[in-house]
Amino acid sequence: MARFSFLEWPVLRQFRSSDPSGRGESVVSEQTRNTVPRTTTADKVVQSVCPYCAVGCGQRVFVKDDKVVGIEGDPDSPISRGRLCPKGSASEQLVNNPSRQTEVLYRAPKATDWQRLDLSTAIDMIADRFIEARRNHWEDFDDKGHPLRRTMGIASLGGATIDNEENYFAKKLFTAAGAIQIENQARI
Template sequence: MNIDLSRRSFLKLAGAGAAATTIGAMGFGAAEAATAAHVRAFKLASTTETRNVCTYCSVACGILMYSKGDLSAGEKAELIHIEGDADHPTNRGTLCPKGAALKDFVKSETRATKPRHRAPGADTWQDISWEEAFDKIARAIKDDRDKNFIEKNAAGVTVNRWTTMGFLAASGGTNETGWLTYKTVRSMGVVGFDNQARV
């Protein structure tokens, strides 16, 4: 197939094609206008990024938390987004389902923010102060230890054991916190002691 096309006609045709393509790419069509009308601003553009570590389990993945509100101006920061930290060597930007749901955990309406107590036989919970909660816990621990502490075994050897209480430590603490927790628990004679990292 031979087309008789002069150089002038070819340049006119090429110019018209380039102009039509450019106009279409500039978004003058109805579809492009409708799409542009629904484009929203990037939600992380005006946020503060904070690096942290997820303490949900012992893996300790790196997370990036994004919040709005200027703390230096006395504003309360509001957490709006959490994602994996791509620069963290443990998870390299990925998060498990628990880590991905951290924002929902922080902003949950049912999240416990103060101590509550349900009396024996009651069917409702009552808000109590932190002081009252600590007093109740300390009293229960002391009563149980006084009742069940084993100072010497059957052979008369000093063992200092408390076998009726166990302690489960968290995995998100520092080495110093772990050392202090271990010393505290062992000094009370607690035998059943484990860590979330091992369980």
């Protein structure tokens, strides 16, 4: 930290400079002059979509050394035209939060402790349970012989932390599997 100097007071800098109104260079500190935005040092800029709601605001993701260093609204986006809500502006914290869960945890029925699973094992467990629930609860026809072709053993309750394309895919997947109980905050 630099030593304090009375000559660097903004009022004195104002009288010494060509800024008599005190609205320009005289009120800018040395620290402010040397401050550089994180986004100017990024290795690359990637276009993305905000993960929070179904609006699909465009984002510019700034990456340095394979780490997200900042996220801004994308001015080229016809949806948001460079603007983001507070949640979208803070979405950089989704990937850089030290408390973010990065491993698959599983708690068996009636167990008290969580165990770590590799991703392929967890996906296989989910797929097996999905297929079994569909098979065990499939309804071809109702009591009057009307075709149903549905399952009541599968339901989907989604949030808005995935974008429109992922929501569309989830809706198509569950509908194709015969599920009719499909709800999502994004309201596809």
